[in-house]
Amino acid sequence: MPNTYGSRTLTEWLTLVLGVVIILVGLFFVIAGADLAMLGGSVYYVICGIPLVAGGVFMLMGRTLGAFLYLGALAYTWVWSLWEVGFSPVDLLPRDFGPTLLGILVALTIPVLRRMETRRTLRETV
């Protein structure tokens, strides 16, 4: 039976925690990435950081859009890293391994976020 009014489920809590992690990573990307860009380095991090922060915020709001923003940033990350280092596993490891693991978790949150969205819609229609 859908939990319409009461407390959040464990998976919802985990989704929120994941959102917080993504916001923190995104903030680091934006701040440190801006620093790097101003030092003449790669602009990838500051660019990628913006959808990460936004995605995390939307996840906290229980919006599916958050997950898709993360997955979009992940796709951008893969394209960028292949452009930067090619198909070199050693070099793809730091660029894509962690983000992809995180991406799998984010994909798993999509049904949870959907449920949260449905619940909110229900609540709004009540």
Place this chain on the structure above:
Amino acid sequence: MRRSHLLATVACATLACAPLAANAQFAPAGSGGAPTSTVPGPGNGSSNSFEPTENTPAAKSRFSGPSPYAPQAPGVNAANLPDIGSMDPNDVPQMAPQQSASPASGDWAAYGHDDSQMRYSPLSEITPQNADQLKVAFVYHTGSYPRPGQTNKWAAETTPIKVGDGLYMCSAQNDIMKLDPATGKEIWRHNINEKYEAIPYTAACKGVTYFTSSQVPEGQPCHNRILEGTLDMRLIAVDAATGNLCEGFGNGGQVNLMQGLGESVPGFVSMTTPPPIVNGVVVVNHEVLDGQRRWAPSGVIRGYDAESGKFLWAWDVNRPDDHSQPTGNNHYSRGTPNSWAAMTGDNALGLVYVPTGNSASDYYSALRSDAENKVSSAVVALDVKTGSPRWVFQTAHKDVWDYDIGSQATLMDMPGQDGQPVPALIMPTKRGQTFVLDRRDGKPILPVEERPAPSPGVIPGDPRSPTQPWSTGMPALRVPDLKETDMWGMSPIDQLFCRIKFRRANYTGEFTPPSVDKPWIEYPGYNGGSDWGSVSYDPQSGILIANWNITPMYDQLVTRKKADELGLMPIDDPNYKPGGGGAEGNGAMDGTPYGIVVTPFWDQYTGMMCNRPPYGMITAIDMKHGQKVLWQHPLGTARANGPWGLPTGLPWEIGTPNNGGSVVTAGGVVFIAAATDNQIRAIDEHTGKVVWSAVLPGGGQANPMTYEANGHQYVAIMAGGHHFMMTPVSDQLVVYALPDHKG
């Protein structure tokens, strides 16, 4: 997967504030000043490049060392030995034929096997086909390791020698022993009672020297001798048969090598390599602790009579015409380049090849004399009759990168123009440039180019050399200059951290000049390229085996005020705290305007290097057919390494930093440990394939050796570990053999 994700998450949290911290560590410490207009070039010795005189007022700062004229501290002359007398080098008796000149086929008579130091053994029982059956034959414990309360400064680095019925070696603290080569049973042991305080940067004893006397008849004590230079600066001779001191040598078997060095404290000056004996002259060099003060004890090279221990000559860079021992309150010139690598003797030419280091205060060169600038970071061929250089070949001009040569020169023959072999010398360097020289005159056999280098740099009055030498005829043991995209990590978080660290530093490739306003990246780093492990060379196949590092450093000069704030002070400062720091190479460089802060170019929060792997490599070069690379691959797995020093257990051949060299055998097998995965390997010399590996009880940071006993081949490695390489310390010599030959 979970676990990795967890790691990444922790890393995220840990690293969130990292860039700020990195900033704080290297906060601008002062101004580097405008680029100098001084004409750059090798040798800008000036009037201020002379050491203080007896009347120079003492420095007032509590961070300064005492006057060079102050007496030596108690304990520096460890055995309270009286002064040794001198004798005329012309009176040195004719040398008897030495074991190291032509060892028996199953022996290993010198540090690098024989006088050529090729690290080649003609033994062939172990082959690529049967090496995988190697088993431990015996283990010997030297008894030297850090006791409770002692800072770990251990890295034994020992290579035993084997002559006849004995395996001779030293412990990290210089006790000498003779073992039964087939069983490892101790035949005798001579304890020299060295104090912990005598340990400089590292407790190491790379080996001992075997000498046969022409004066003491066969069958009498000390006809055959073991000579050793010690951390507390003694030259010791013991009887090879009994281990008893040779009474006829020096003062009851010992010579005080601190004689004439002037003010010093225990641990400032030390010997870690086996001294070569050339035409009856035992030549000694010594390490002077890096980065302490401009007027550190001299790097003088000295010759002694191998029979009597009497002093013959000194080569003191700033007293080129005076080869005598200083008398009274005088001392050898202070702060001159020291040589800590193993030297190579050449009886035929009457030369000793001295791989030199830098003048004291490695990272600031404005106070060096012209004479010092000519011989630092060079191969110097000294005439053992006179102590004067016959030729000099410099591998880095006006070195301020600690590119002192750690490797031993290897002697071999190169095919000459007219088909006649040319006596050659291979000199590996920390730069990864390997120079091949004619040992008669020091002229390059393979082409060497002087190429433009970043110059003049930013330090006022201390211009860099406009060119540096490159050995273009040999494959370079390095990777191309670093780029931002070479930065690595577990995740984008630490990779971003390293990218910022890279961009914050000055970096214009190799020879990036030192700077004080921000850090600079030094690649190749001071661990090499090639370091003291040197190279091995198979004269039959013409294959040269070299292992090397890809370990950049992150350096910054700091103003004197900042150095004082950091508490940097020379080891002989009365306020110096023993056991504190030093491992990272920070130094006061007292007497110069700057101190130095050196760290590996790493993420200090995870302990992982900032650059991408590999960090260590092994390369085979065909010296007979155009110096082509035959094979090359990363050396060392990730099994014992990982973030936060945690072993990952992964068999991935990531290529780890390595210290220690290789052995090549007629069986077509290369033996090497060296890597920080604490393994020893057998590698097929011709294909590079690893055919056997075994985990050691400690880090294998030593040169292995191989010998024959009771008709069977043994392979020995000192698994002593290395404090700076952060590998486990042990006191075990591990010896392997094929089955059925155990014990």
